[in-house]
Amino acid sequence: MAGGDRRRGWAAALGGPAAALAALTACAGPAQYYEGTGVHDTTAADLAGTWQNSTGTNVLLRPDGTALFARLDGQDFDFGDGWRLSGAGTWQLTDRQGGQVVRLALTARTGVERRSPAPTATASPPPPPAAYVWSLHVGRDRQGGVGLFFFTGDPDAGDTYVLTRAVPGP
Known part of the structure; x- marks a missing residue:
């Protein structure tokens, strides 16, 4: 096989996988390749x-690294299942x-609710998990205040679930 024929053979062999890879990465949304907020100074x-x-x-x-939470939805594709978990667990800033990122782990589930309105699905959603781990990104608002968020649903959509510091009551 001549040099030109060999190159055409490699191009043909790699063309199919390269086209498939290009098609897959073309639909990648912001959450799928999210690199972080760049915040490194939160304690x-x-x-x-x-x-x-x-x-x-x-x-x-x-x-002390323990956590309590009520009605916390699943992240990423789990959000579509519509469950909301309550319970106790641990948290760690990494x-x-x-x-x-705050790693929040549910270790003792005390309650399960369904989000209203219920998500529309063609099949029954899987049962809510007994244990679960969230990755909450640490961000800052324009005034420098700290916020926490994670992505929900299809990564192509880039939808976020935002938690803000509770304002103390009177």
Whole structure:
């Protein structure tokens, strides 16, 4: 086989896989290749306290590394299953190359609710997990305040579930 024929043979052999790879990566959304917030200066003491969102989720991160939470939805594709977990667990602040992440682990489930309205699915969703781990990205708002978030649903959508520090009552 001549040099030109050999090159055409390699090009033909690699063309199919290269085209498939290009098609797969073309639909990759922001969450799928998310590199982080770039925040590296938050301490565990900055995060200790109560966090909430607009749907009634409440997360208490205690200074000793334990956590209590109520009505916390699943992240990524698990969000579509519609369950909301309550219970106790642990949390730990980690620092990755792309930014800090809080690893929140449910170790003792005390309750399960279904999000309303229920997600529309063609099949029955799987049962809610007895144990679960969330990865909450640490971010900052424009004023420098700390916030926590994770991605929900299809990674192509880039939808986020945001937790903000609870405002103390009167």
